[in-house]
Amino acid sequence: MKQKIIDPWGSELLEDYEKIIKDFGLEIFGKSLFPNPNRIMRRGIVFAGRDLKIISDAIKHNKKFYVLSGIMPSNDKIHFGTKMVVENIKYFQEHGAETYILVADLEAASARGVALKEARKRALEFHIPAYVALGLDIKKTTFYFQSENKEVMNNAYEFAKKITLNEFEAIYGSADPGKIMAAMAQVADILYPQFKERTPGIIPVGIDQDPHIRLTRDIVRRLKEKKFFLPSSIYHKYTPSLDGSFKMSKSKPESCIELPEDIKSVKRKIKNALSGGRDTLDEHRRLGAVIERDMAFELMKQHLVEDDNELNKIYNEYKSGKMTSGELKEIACIKMEDFMNNFVKGIEQARKHIDRLIFVKFK
């Protein structure tokens, strides 16, 4: 019997994520696993992982472990998925993890054709400041550029010998030289904090990044010596598209919010978003909102309302029909404006401290 994902505020996405857990062989994320879970852990948005117990043990017994993530500087926006990754990094950072952020400039070059110089510029001027604005503590974070990390590159070459093209295609669905090289660099990145000392580590990712985790774990299992801990991973759900479909995508710009984005445009999109309100006010008062399909509520649940009691109050009032869809969207717009203003200010603020970043010193 498979345990149900518990989602206190309801979700129409249940089935899709159950399928992902089954197909990829993930562990279901139990909310009591980690102490003082963050907002997305408490609300079932973090829904799965791999080898999570070793990380919860490390937290509970003050053992050494690391959290690592990569910045892909392919453009000058991030999305809500990145925001959740940063929130999980922040969580583990606050719970004792050594924190590594790498700039995946080699991946940007080999998989997306972005020149290394351009990638470096974008990372320093936008991505790293954005991460800081979202809560990353740069004083406790170690940064590096893939292109400067010879150990990562050298290990990428050694690891490449451990996997066949068929295996690669089975994991990624397809293969091309750029993608293969990018993936091998990622494997080396994920293990980089263990090059000097074998310790557990956790990689917070969106589910679309799971192939990198699987590839890394496959390769670790094939290395002769027990050189590395299998990396753990933790997955969050997608922020759904404002039209109600599975995932925000730039291919549907009116249903996708980028970070940052002009607040007028964002408000327009929220006002046009799929709503849980009933067809008439009378019906709405009588039956209450179909809250599971309301994207403005989903945005507040995932991103805009930190306090559980506040969210609960909104939930109850909307569900009961006391609050209208228009009123709910108004609240969402106000919260979003606050968030976006703080985010943009935070980026500007963080840019001033960019010289304080701690970069790995390479020989």
Add this chain to the structure above:
Amino acid sequence: MKQKIIDPWGSELLEDYEKIIKDFGLEIFGKSLFPNPNRIMRRGIVFAGRDLKIISDAIKHNKKFYVLSGIMPSNDKIHFGTKMVVENIKYFQEHGAETYILVADLEAASARGVALKEARKRALEFHIPAYVALGLDIKKTTFYFQSENKEVMNNAYEFAKKITLNEFEAIYGSADPGKIMAAMAQVADILYPQFKERTPGIIPVGIDQDPHIRLTRDIVRRLKEKKFFLPSSIYHKYTPSLDGSFKMSKSKPESCIELPEDIKSVKRKIKNALSGGRDTLDEHRRLGAVIERDMAFELMKQHLVEDDNELNKIYNEYKSGKMTSGELKEIACIKMEDFMNNFVKGIEQARKHIDRLIFVKFK
């Protein structure tokens, strides 16, 4: 009309190499192309190339160009093919080329599973001294290890975006992650001397290495700016297996001579080699040797007799039947013993000067 490969001492391999030239779209190597051609150029063993005129012009007009080759430190032996590569490097080095020798340790790791440390050790203790023993001038040669050359690795990632998996498979016949990464590193190596300044360059290779040349040239053509000269290449024939087949191979150890190898074992192999001698002495005197099929003669022609007049004399005496197959093999054995002794002594000598190697200084 296709020009015939001119081979003054005859060769049964003519057809195979004509096919290679046609299939791969090579230029036929004309012996008068370069001034003072070396032994293997004079004797039609160097048989083809790509964009050779640009190199002959550079030599004739004292223009800047480079010759580059890689050491693959996958074991502690080289073969006659490597010897010919070094002889061609030496030729271009003596005719004004800036000379680069890289140690393909990343390739050894990703394509053959040799650890980087082991590869480094082998290169320093055996391969580089062997190259010096064969005529490389270390005072005029710049060395580097792939694994230390960030520029090469970074460019390998950028170049990977320029080629599809299908194109890679069309060039190499197959693809796997290790092979792809090794090939992309080779492309970057081949162009490395041009990273700072666009100049012609020539890569001496065995024909089995032509895929790297084709891949590099394809990628250079796809780069937006005319950033690099298309690299030129020059090809030598294989040293045939002692049983007369196309190429020496370790899979037939009795027909394959390694460098270095115990001279007793080598002499035994030469004595058992395919001979051009007739079935009876009487017949041999009357008809003369079938010199085209004589592997001991082929060894002397390719490797053991430097002087053309001396080789001509042996050719005429053997061809006329005056010299027996046994006598010819005796000469080949003596020449081989001289060569092998000098080679081994040369390696020992060169090891003493290994601290004088000029390595690229990386930041």
